[in-house]
Amino acid sequence: MANTAKLDIDGKVLELPILEGTEGERAIDFRNLRAKTGYITYDESYANTGSCQSKVTFIDGEKGILRYRGIPIEELAEGSTFVQTAYLVIFGHLPTEAERVEFSGLLTKYQMIHEDMKFHFEGFPSSAHPMAILSAMINAAGCFIPELTKDYQPEVFEQQAARLLSQVRTLAAYAYRKSRGLPSIYPKRKYTYTENFLHMMFSEPDEDYALDPAIVDALDLIFLLHADHEQNCSTATVRMVASSRANLFASASAGVCALWGPLHGGANQAVIEMLKEIRADKDDGTKFLDKVKNRGAGAKLMGFGHRVYKNYDPRARIIKRRSDELLAKLGISDPLLDIAKTLEEAALNDPYFIERRLYPNVDFYSGIIMQAIGIPLEMFTVIFSIGRMPGWIANYKEVMEDPDSRIYRPRQVYQGPTLNHYVPLFER
């Protein structure tokens, strides 16, 4: 295959280099286009645009392949834990036992937040959405780390990464407890990462939450499956903010805001709301799918479709199987799971969805597991944020350690008024 692309503009032929990735992806390198032709490219929402070269995650959307640092998500789901997978995503290799112990030790060291942070929590109304609290509190937590105000220093990165990864679950649990008017529950050293999160969410001052290994494993898997996903909206946001050399906590806080949207991480909450609406309408899904196909009030089949996957999202396949297993273990029969399966079956055989290559994505079934665990609906996207934190941290690290990194500054095509003049108020 050629290693340049020819572009004929106004009779002048420009040869552009072709960039090839390790998995054979090919990109036309437009970095000199404007300097050589005065033209820019135009790609609304960047659907065809590579914003960076990254070594963290590989996705083949046509084949439904997802790998973290080359390791298939199916193998990690089977054999790894969230913390080991977070280490892999952030540092590029699975930890040795010594590395695992050292990193877990840092997560324990930093699990508490500064006591003064409590005053910030007091300021939120109990109705505040936990994603708003989480984003604000990540930045607030950064205020207790003086070196964050200095430029990036690789030698302290691991401490900062561990601190953010550890405290995101403490902040999330405190946000939940605050919204319910419950006392904050401090983390305990004896618990693993995910056990501690469940402890801080559901224990009481006078009685620890009874940890069910099936529930701990299911939530740990949910975190693991969300750990990274190449240049999705929130990760691209983290890289955008990092490119101005803002600090890790500020960049992650921006990532939380981007993830909150219902077209992105907010979809897991929207799926359950959709399934509840269908159930309340005593609809077997047929009526709802007709509304979606007729574009009724912008209705979408939430949890379906994906910018990159034009095949079944491999994470959705894993979560669907584990939903069945967990509900069976807990002796729960969730009518929403039955509705979800009926919807999936109908949509996968419906020309509207087949023509548009719309399949279930990670959000379609994740809410079923979270509901079975007892995670409240408004915390679903917070759970996604905790899971995605390793990916945000890894992408932040790539930006900061790339010697050629430049500030993200897209161009635009101006469609506003041409030259205009000021008119004094009394003449308007």
Ligand code: SDX
């Ligand atoms: C996540 O990017 C990532 O990697 C994200 C993520 C991650 O791990 O970070 O995987 C997590 O965000 C998963 C996606 C969660 N969002 C949802 O489930 C919301 C519902 N899905 C859609 O809003 C949509 O599919 C998106 C936002 C996910 C993708 O949007 P695109 O790529 O812009 O697709 P599109 O809107 O251009 O759709 C193409 C066509 C359109 O129809 P036509 O105009 O061509 O006739 O498909 C239709 C759309 O109307 N369509 C849907 C649909 N999704 C797309 N129709 C009904 N229901 C849907 N869910």
